[in-house]
Amino acid sequence: MTTLYGIKNCDTIKKAKKWLEQQGIDYKFHDYRADGLDVNWLRSTEKQLGWNNLLNTRGTTFRKLDESQKADMDCDKAITLMLEHPAMIKRPVLVTNDQYFLGFKPDMYAEVFK
Numbered sequence: 001m002t003t004l005y006g007i008k009n010c011d012t013i014k015k016a017k018k019w020l021e022q023q024g025i026d027y028k029f030h031d032y033r034a035d036g037l038d039v040n041w042l043r044s045t046e047k048q049l050g051w052n053n054l055l056n057t058r059g060t061t062f063r064k065l066d067e068s069q070k071a072d073m074d075c076d077k078a079i080t081l082m083l084e085h086p087a088m089i090k091r092p093v094l095v096t097n098d099q100y101f102l103g104f105k106p107d108m109y110a111e112v113f114k
Contacts, residue, residue: 002027005045006091008034016092016104025113027096032086042079045093048100051078054089061087 004020006013008031020027046054055078056062062070062081069081082089094101094112101112 002094002096003030004028005030005032005093005095006089007032007087010091012104013092016094016109019104019106019109023109023113032089037083037086039079039083042082042089045095045100046075046079049093049102051075053102054078054093055082056088056090059088061085 002020002025004013004016004027006016006029008029013029017027017029051074055073057070062085065081090102092102092104094104094109096112099112101108
């Protein structure tokens with residue numbers, strides 16, 4: 001089973017969903033805001049992709065944090081922030097055949113699903 005994780009109004013999520021649909025790939029979409037975010041899923045995803053890759057430090061949500069919240073970032077602090085603010089998770093996260101992929105590029109998805 002293929003699952004696409006993210007936030008439904010994200011432009012990159014829309015592109016990834018459109019690509020999957022055009023290729024006839026069956027997938028489930030999990031919206032962090034509507035469907036919730038599980039700490040166990042986030043921890044296992046972090047183990048696969050790394051917290052520093054998952055945490056979107058360039059987004060508005062992260063930039064609006066107090067400097068004290070951004071200081072001394074580590075895995076536990078990043079996971080806590082991502083649980084509190086799911087928009088801080090880079091997206092999409094694609095999970096297929098027990099493999100994890102971050103972001104969307106048509107060429108990358110074509111390679112994953114060939």
